[in-house]
Amino acid sequence: MNLTAIKEQPVVINPCKACQPIGAMYATLGIERAVPLVQGAQGCSTFVRYQFNRHFREPANIAVTSFHEDAVVFGGRRNLIEGIINLVQRYHPAVIGVVTTCSSETIGDDIDAFIKEAKQRLVAEIGVEKAAAIFIVGLHTPSYAGSHVQGYDNGTRQYLEQLAQESKPNQKLNIIPGMINPGDIAEIKHLLAAMGVAYNMLFDISETLNAPLKVNDSFFPEGGTPATDLVDAANSLGTVALSRHAGGGAATYLWRKFNVPVVLGPLPVGIYNTDLFLEQVAKLTGQPVTAAIKRERGLLLDAMADTCSTTALKKVAIFGDPDTVLGVTRFTSELGMEPVVLGTTTASKEFDREIALIAKEYHCTPQIVADGGLHKLEQVVLQNQVEMLIGNSKGATIAKQADIPLVRIGFPVTDRVGYQRRPVVGYNGSLWLLDQIVNAFLERK
Numbered sequence: 001m002n003l004t005a006i007k008e009q010p011v012v013i014n015p016c017k018a019c020q021p022i023g024a025m026y027a028t029l030g031i032e033r034a035v036p037l038v039q040g041a042q043g044c045s046t047f048v049r050y051q052f053n054r055h056f057r058e059p060a061n062i063a064v065t066s067f068h069e070d071a072v073v074f075g076g077r078r079n080l081i082e083g084i085i086n087l088v089q090r091y092h093p094a095v096i097g098v099v100t101t102c103s104s105e106t107i108g109d110d111i112d113a114f115i116k117e118a119k120q121r122l123v124a125e126i127g128v129e130k131a132a133a134i135f136i137v138g139l140h141t142p143s144y145a146g147s148h149v150q151g152y153d154n155g156t157r158q159y160l161e162q163l164a165q166e167s168k169p170n171q172k173l174n175i176i177p178g179m180i181n182p183g184d185i186a187e188i189k190h191l192l193a194a195m196g197v198a199y200n201m202l203f204d205i206s207e208t209l210n211a212p213l214k215v216n217d218s219f220f221p222e223g224g225t226p227a228t229d230l231v232d233a234a235n236s237l238g239t240v241a242l243s244r245h246a247g248g249g250a251a252t253y254l255w256r257k258f259n260v261p262v263v264l265g266p267l268p269v270g271i272y273n274t275d276l277f278l279e280q281v282a283k284l285t286g287q288p289v290t291a292a293i294k295r296e297r298g299l300l301l302d303a304m305a306d307t308c309s310t311t312a313l314k315k316v317a318i319f320g321d322p323d324t325v326l327g328v329t330r331f332t333s334e335l336g337m338e339p340v341v342l343g344t345t346t347a348s349k350e351f352d353r354e355i356a357l358i359a360k361e362y363h364c365t366p367q368i369v370a371d372g373g374l375h376k377l378e379q380v381v382l383q384n385q386v387e388m389l390i391g392n393s394k395g396a397t398i399a400k401q402a403d404i405p406l407v408r409i410g411f412p413v414t415d416r417v418g419y420q421r422r423p424v425v426g427y428n429g430s431l432w433l434l435d436q437i438v439n440a441f442l443e444r445k
């Protein structure tokens with residue numbers, strides 16, 4: 001096997017990853033009545049809000065402590081404390097996730113001490129009882145130390161480190177979805193409901209970032225994980241982190257601290273990965289996989305058989321977040337396609353190891369572009385006679401340049417509508433992805 005990894009380069013042109021805070025904000029927006037409060041400059045929240053608006057087609061409530069020169073020189077203590085008091089008095093959130101940025105981490109803001117002080121101020125302003133009902137959590141996400149994927153991973157872990165508490169067993173299964181779409185989470189809920197599994201969907205954006213239009217409604221959208229479910233996560237039957245790289249740290253924390261059994265991925269895309277997910281759920285909960293779910297599996301297999309003459313031996317490039325790329329690489333291999341180029345936003349040994357396993361199983365030799373940016377990805381795509389690109393909207397220019405179709409998945413998809421509502425996980429989601437792949441080839445015929 002000749003698995004090639006392209007990593008070393010002096011400069012990254014057009015990086016396709018975002019900074020850590022966006023991942024922590026993604027997780028925070030999946031909590032009921034929660035608001036991320038960015039401890040940094042306005043730009044650190046504006047670009048995220050813009051990105052979320054364009055991908056989810058929803059407003060995203062993100063607050064910022066609005067650093068100017070004085071805060072950068074003298075520290076952001078006053079900004080954070082005043083910011084928390086303002087947020088509570090105006091919007092009455094249940095949870096505030098204080099998200100740090102490059103500047104606050106570099107100047108060494110002690111946000112944990114600032115939050116403590118803000119809580120004391122809140123007691124004086126709104127009383128002990130009301131102040132105690134608000135969860136304020138510090139999330140350290142120094143941007144220069146990782147990507148948005150690590151930001152989600154770090155953010156979710158810090159939420160559970162600060163909130164989860166041992167009490168009596170709840171007979172539920174924790175699911176940590178990772179940075180997947182509302183449609184994906186809805187599909188996972190569908191599978192769990194079909195099996196009769198009681199679950200805690202942690203950091204659940206399926207409704208908060210896919211909300212119905214209502215006039216004169218509350219500041220907060222409906223849905224999201226109640227903070228009490230984060231507290232109760234320590235008492236579950238097990239935790240399944242669908243995305244090992246985004247949420248695996250939180251699941252591992254629950255295992256180490258509270259002995260909650262843990263399953264780390266893979267993202268259930270395609271036959272093998274979805275089978276594995278359902279087996280793991282069945283093992284942890286004792287609930288069997290139902291005939292209705294097996295029918296969905298049969299429909300996917302049928303569609304794979306119907307279209308294999310179109311997909312067989314097609315060279316494909318896949319890029320995006322590591323768990324999505326891993327899931328789609330295995331699925332396209334199941335379709336008889338040949339993954340020849342794989343680009344990941346976040347390099348990891350685990351990613352390389354998993355790709356090596358798939359490559360060995362399916363006798364392919366993909367080149368890995370790890371953290372290489374879109375410029376590098378385009379060069380490698382052009383060198384390898386790739387016939388299809390699968391990834392987010394940032395691949396549109398590459399696909400145009402290489403004159404190949406782009407099948408859009410992942411985050412962000414900003415140049416089309418509706419993709420955030422469509423799942424790619426589970427048998428149903430994989431079926432939809434298969435349709436996209438085959439139709440894109442047929443369109444070219």
Ligand code: SF4
Binds near residue numbers: 040100
């Ligand atoms: S990279 Fe740093 S400065 Fe830029 S948006 Fe992210 S946190 Fe803010």
